[in-house]
Amino acid sequence: MSSEFDAIIIGAGPAGTTAAIRLASAGWSVAIVEKREFPRRKVCGECIAASNLPLLDALGIGEQFDALAGPGLQRVGLFVGQRKIIAPLPPMNHERHRWGRALGREHLDTMLLERAAALGAQVFQPWTVKQHHADGDIHRCTLSRAGDEADVHLQASVLIHAHGSWEPAPHDAMQADATRKSPHRNSDLLAFKSTWLNAHIEPGLLPVLAFPGGYGGMVLGDHGLTTLAFCIRRDVLQKARTTHAGMSAAQAAFAHVQACCTGVGEVLDDAELVAGWLAVGPLQPGIREATPGDGQFAVGNAAGEAHPILGEGMSMAIQSAWLLSDRLIAHGAQASGSSGMPATGSSVGLEYSRAWRAHFAPRLRFAAVCAHLAMRPQAAAPLLPLLQRWPGLLTQGARMAGKVRQSAVPATIQLGNRSG
């Protein structure tokens, strides 16, 4: 097994696998390291915006996605208190992909990782990158695996952080405080997800939930399954646990959501919970460093995380990884062995950081405004009669959220099998 690569990618979510597919297709030798066994469920609303569907085609999983994903999302609903305000979602200007769709992460992430492997990426799974450090131009990673005494050591001239933002990042041996933990705060957002069969959800409707101290969404995805995913502030969850003594955190949070959004109960009345609750948190919304060091880059949530109210996280993951890969490929830093990344780190890093901010910073800001309004239905109450009267305002909101914006990258390059 080789231990020297052109690039090491930490994490096989949509960001890491997109980078792996793009780089492997361009002839790079790529190691992608994922700590969890796949298929694995993940806390996520699982809606993929229409702008990404041409990208999934270009990544080589479009047909598989089309065959499994739920119906096109043509309407948005705002469920708040007893109100249900429904409005059309704007279609994207594309001949085949006009609407977003939902697919379980156990399917999407597996498809993407299998595609990367088919293109030649070497997959280390389930292995955890526990530490990395730079040694001149070379990045060295130490991988460990439960039950395995011996660590594995990999090296590359490019290190891509695609490990998301909900778990401690791998320790940077050169930065003493990298593992420092932040204290719990009342405003921390914790996220929950559940999957239901036989829910009364209109196909094609995407209900967005707004309730005191949180927000969420429901969607019909693959296999007739409905996903409910939401975020809730830590202090509101604590109150809910006091009110619903004896319940688990997920059940108490769910009881709070049902009490605050009657539409949720209507959709899930009689529905069967088919897979246990998942939880993560606290979420880390905000912009981080897209280029944390020379020859080191961050993509997806590792670079920046939007409040998930707009369901743009996977778009940002796929598109940021694509933006970075294009720049790395264009600078021709590949396949030169672990010695060759002359000046690429800094110039690619600058270009990539600029592109990242231009494409994604406005989305993060808009998502933050929407999230803060949704979590304070009292403050947003004067808006509700307006929305009820003119639901088209919701359609306009979806436009502003980027639902019909073309992707940050053109999906013009069809990826074939790597030769050689």
Ligand SMILES: Cc1cc2nc3c(=O)[nH]c(=O)nc-3n(C[C@H](O)[C@H](O)[C@H](O)COP(=O)(O)OP(=O)(O)OC[C@H]3O[C@@H](n4cnc5c(N)ncnc54)[C@H](O)[C@@H]3O)c2cc1C
């Ligand atoms: C409640 C909620 C609802 C959401 N709904 C949507 C939605 O509807 N649509 C949407 O687009 N986005 C949604 N999102 C956001 C979306 O889930 C994330 O933005 C997306 O998963 C980020 O992708 P990523 O590849 O950057 O990271 P991740 O998907 O988090 O992948 C990171 C991977 O890295 C692995 N990893 C971590 N550390 C290590 C390590 N040290 N070594 C090896 N592997 C490691 C992890 O196991 C994981 O598989 C939602 C999020 C939440 C919380």
